[in-house]
Amino acid sequence: MPAQCLACSAKAIAANLCEGCRKDLPYLPEARCPKCGVPSLFGDVCGGCLTRPPMFDRALVGCAYAFPLDRLIQSFKYAGNLAVAPLLAELMLTAIEGTPLPDVIVPMPLSPERLRERGFNQSLVLAKLLAARTGVALAPEACVRVRHDEAQSALPWAARAANVRNAFVCTEDLAGGSVAVVDDVLTTGATLNEVARSLRERGATEIVGWVAARTLQPHG
Numbered sequence: 039m040p041a042q043c044l045a046c047s048a049k050a051i052a053a054n055l056c057e058g059c060r061k062d063l064p065y066l067p068e069a070r071c072p073k074c075g076v077p078s079l080f081g082d083v084c085g086g087c088l089t090r091p092p093m094f095d096r097a098l099v100g101c102a103y104a105f106p107l108d109r110l111i112q113s114f115k116y117a118g119n120l121a122v123a124p125l126l127a128e129l130m131l132t133a134i135e136g137t138p139l140p141d142v143i144v145p146m147p148l149s150p151e152r153l154r155e156r157g158f159n160q161s162l163v164l165a166k167l168l169a170a171r172t173g174v175a176l177a178p179e180a181c182v183r184v185r186h187d188e189a190q191s192a193l194p195w196a197a198r199a200a201n202v203r204n205a206f207v208c209t210e211d212l213a214g215g216s217v218a219v220v221d222d223v224l225t226t227g228a229t230l231n232e233v234a235r236s237l238r239e240r241g242a243t244e245i246v247g248w249v250a251a252r253t254l255q256p257h258g
Contacts (some may be wrong), residue, residue, distance in 0.1 A: 051064040058225045062222035064101050075224065077254070098130075102253060103223050107251055143236070145165035146233065162178055180208060215241070217245050219233055221248075224252050225253040
């Protein structure tokens with residue numbers, strides 16, 4: 039049987055989506071902050087990154103975290119719908135196309151408690167697909183989460199940085215190396231920032247986020 043579209047159940051063309059639903063994905067505009075990937079006027083560095091420069095060098099993002107991609111990511115992340123993974127990996131590969139490849143890929147780590155709760159690390163699933171497609175070495179244990187906290191998605195934006203502060207430890211010597219940190223969603227950038235901090239402490243010189251979707255801050 040041909041694969042069905044994840045969004046509408048029609049015949050899928052590639053990565054488990056039909057052509058129509060692929061066109062309807064919430065693609066981001068080309069003019070984006072070169073640091074965090076949020077849409078910005080003329081593609082300039084956004085005000086947030088100017089005020090508080092992130093510890094990572096840039097985030098390469100596939101789409102906005104909006105319908106229907108947000109529903110698909112939720113089904114992948116919380117319901118174990120692994121059929122979504124090839125689509126997210128493809129969006130990320132498009133986002134990184136033409137950029138220098140890193141020395142190593144590191145998946146966003148989960149705490150042991152969160153891993154038991156979900157049954158798998160969605161970022162590791164994506165990192166494995168990206169490592170296979172790019173040929174970049176995968177380092178699944180290079181960064182570990184050493185503290186279990188409330189899920190970032192359950193917190194207001196302003197509280198997220200404090201929730202993950204000092205929550206990660208890099209366990210490998212990355213002196214002089216470049217690293218891609220893989221995650222499904224980037225919201226405030228607080229988690230990626232703390233992971234990047236731990237990688238910098240072990241000598242990483244360039245850190246890039248490879249992310250499937252970017253949450254855009256609501257207005258009003």
